[in-house]
Amino acid sequence: MKKVVLASASPRRQELLEQIYVNFVTIPSNVDETKINGEDPIDLVQKLALAKADDVAKRVGNSLVIGADTVVVYKDEVLGKPNSNAEAYEMLSKLRETEHQVITGFAIIDTNTLEQKIDYEMTKVIMKDFTDQDISDYIATGEPMDKAGGYAIQERGAVFVEKIDGSYSNVVGLPLSKLVINCKELGYQIV
Template sequence: MDSLTPRLILASSSPRRKMLLQQIGLTFDVLVSNIDERLDHDLPPERIAEQLAFEKAQAVAASCSNALVLGADTIVVDERHILGKPADAADAYRMLAHLSGKTHQVITGLTLISTAHIPQKILMRHETTDVKFAMLTPRDIERYIETGEPLDKAGAYGIQGKGAMFVEWIHGCYNNVVGLPLYLLTRMLREMSFHFE
């Protein structure tokens, strides 16, 4: 990367997002934005995901020059109800029982902010994937919660981990369910004229 190319900054501490960026060979720095992730339930879920991604990117971009800041936020939506990270094991149980046997949506909002432009250049998009869960028994849910995996995941499961055994099928981008839709991201990077190949 030459000195004229802005550095890519991931505004997230998510190990899954870091892994996915590394998977496609991107070099980046991590600066975590500590925003208050309050949801505006008057907005449609797609806009909520985009807005949270924008707020994360904006908070980091405010202190960076010649950078391309990536903000991302993934939400799980069941019948228009947003399922965030569970507060505790009982909340995780409630979420997983609610998802059992049904199809839900995973939506990731992405924002890119270029601080190399004056005014800043901003791009916002989202990706949606349908996920069908198998019917879960109470013991299925209890055993999964005992692993600890659901407690820091939106919707109380991780498709890249043990939660994969509950997923009958998906329609759409798999990486979106993990937390970063790579195809959409690469299109956005090209739109921002960011050279990474």
């Protein structure tokens, strides 16, 4: 049986794969995300996901390597991870009382055949109204800093979310249903 390798430093992605009892190891990629551009958000997350998977695929044998990238899109603007508290504040002010999309691109590489699968999932998220103080208090927890769009739906950020339309795991960082389907299409049953 091929080894499943998650090319990610994200603890959320690890937890998601653990949730469905995939037997895997984690090897973070060394991709510099700032060096990759896309024509649109979907193109961007797919390119980043492939770059991450490819970087790790070069270092392992007999494996199925999975890379992913998540962004928040608000009115055509791509929001990645905030670089400062001020940026997190700006992002959350934009997302308040309105809807945005969370897009995760993922890539799967079979290191034996070099066959690849690249796909993405999009989830609509609607946030409720909240106060400036709510945003400041949330930022003070430190939670927004390593999360696309400056919030974590799986942690305290859940309080800001009124409803979602689509895959929940996609918002957290890996669309489990679609990922499993794509692995199956490559010939691997990972669950």
